[in-house]
Amino acid sequence: MADGPTINTIAERAGVSIASVSRVLNGLPTRQETVRKVMAAADELGYVRNAVARSLKSRRTHQVAFAMADVGNPAYLAMLRQIQPVLKAAGYRLVLHSTDAVVADEIDVLHSLGERYVDGLIMSPLRVTEAHLQMLAAARTPVVIIGQVPDGTRVDNVRADSRTGVRLAIDHLYALGRRRIAMVNGPLDTVPGAARGAAYREALQDLGLPYDENLVQIGDFYRAEGGRAVAELLARVPDVDALMCANDLIALGALDVLRAAGRRVPQDVAVVGMDDTDLAAASWPSLTSVSLGSAERGKAAAELLLERLQGGDREPRRVTVPPELVIRASTAGEPVGPGGPGAGYGQRTDEGGKA
């Protein structure tokens, strides 16, 4: 303690342990509050500030990760296209993980945060397990979750409202006179599968339609699996007149199978997708779809993460993006202009593709 401040004098001044000072000076994961105290103490004692800054800086990777549940689903690409520029403008390189919604792979990504190869993570899990929650609680690296997490989870969180989204779609189909409305869903042990299945049931009840188990078909959130589910459904319930599909990929699979079966869309069977991806506008017939605000969710997640990276500690925040029904040919028959059937709150008509 003779010549200049040491780790001991900084610890004393900051009111933290020597171990904490060491962690801060080595740029190891430390509570932001502790970092601030240590750096303030170091400043006051005239500790060579640049060395601290350099040390901290040297542990920064200027990389951020986005763990996507399905890199082949354009809904995640829509998020990516918003996340990338926000982070790039702030000097971060984005790396992606393709987890295929496999829990073990997601846990591995969360675990790898300890290796500090990224400064932050955005993740979109389809299932949130106890292991996810434990890893999130232990993470010293900022994480933003896109999707539902249990109330009280201390993590920045961006949500869609697929329950209201399903409601908008079912109400639309009902208004078109459809009464045999089937639900083609992904696995019920996923958060979106469970939420969308429950919302379908609720919407039918509120409309006074009977809930018929035969009208519910579970597959997976991919095109081929969606097609297979619809083929099974058609074989079992030939008089179905509308399909509420839990995402656009399932709906595209439905269009493939309906076409092959000689069923006209929408005259015989109306089809609604979910996520309003680029593929919905570009498919033939173009696909009515519930936008869950993928782009807005991506942007919000990137901004929440940036706040953490730049500002440090604050209470976890939650952003919920409202849904919107986008009406196209797969339910409307003919393209309808603004003010046509179904134009109103939470609805939008779209007269063509993006090409």
Place this chain on the structure above:
Amino acid sequence: MADGPTINTIAERAGVSIASVSRVLNGLPTRQETVRKVMAAADELGYVRNAVARSLKSRRTHQVAFAMADVGNPAYLAMLRQIQPVLKAAGYRLVLHSTDAVVADEIDVLHSLGERYVDGLIMSPLRVTEAHLQMLAAARTPVVIIGQVPDGTRVDNVRADSRTGVRLAIDHLYALGRRRIAMVNGPLDTVPGAARGAAYREALQDLGLPYDENLVQIGDFYRAEGGRAVAELLARVPDVDALMCANDLIALGALDVLRAAGRRVPQDVAVVGMDDTDLAAASWPSLTSVSLGSAERGKAAAELLLERLQGGDREPRRVTVPPELVIRASTAGEPVGPGGPGAGYGQRTDEGGKA
């Protein structure tokens, strides 16, 4: 040098500098040959081998990166679906970069190799600039390039043969009686754009067809841009009877625009895509497409990288994957069975989607 081997004795025995031994023991990037010499010397001198191994190991990230030119193009997803399991089985986590084929972003990824956050990189650049070549020459981390690189570039390299692929497609269209065959291409300053444009010209010459500049339209390798290019082409050359599209996304844009213009596919205009992505089989009409072996290229790239990661030094290797024409409804009119028109070497018929 009293008790046991030191950095000096190891250096002496290995015939390398003390600095080199230090680098090896610290797991810093070092020529594989030097690593082997140092470890052999350490072994002979009874240096605590595990410490060396641990040191080397501790610098391993067990991560590998795949830098994709367009994460929205299923051709890269087909590569990814092969790369991921090969690397995962060997204990590597895969991270992805979405570069959008922007040269500066690709250079940034190559530069980041110096930060050693991955043990290896697979990259698919559309343009190979002098800067790419310099970074590749300087890289101490194994890199595999999917795509063309100049002859003599010392890097593991996996190639498609799009020249032969274009030839297969043009010959097919010619055999169907088409004589006004247009080329809808991506930018000519990309390696695939240049190769496919040249191949189109050659194929016409060999068939004795005139080369008409009006039949060449340059857009970009995306669906919307492909659609715009085809709209311009149709306005200028209404009598076009076939479109050779430089990838499937362009071809899907072409189908959108032809449908909107009331042109029947293939009766009025036959359409061929390239890459034989999942979207080709699933589109309506289903799309004849030249497979450039995306899956095979991904697998080959992952295996070449693993060899480097596990085995170390060897001469750079090149793998070329042959193309195959997959005939579907967009040229054949009716689905044709095996042995039907066009069945033969380098050709395959496909009777439906994958749903």
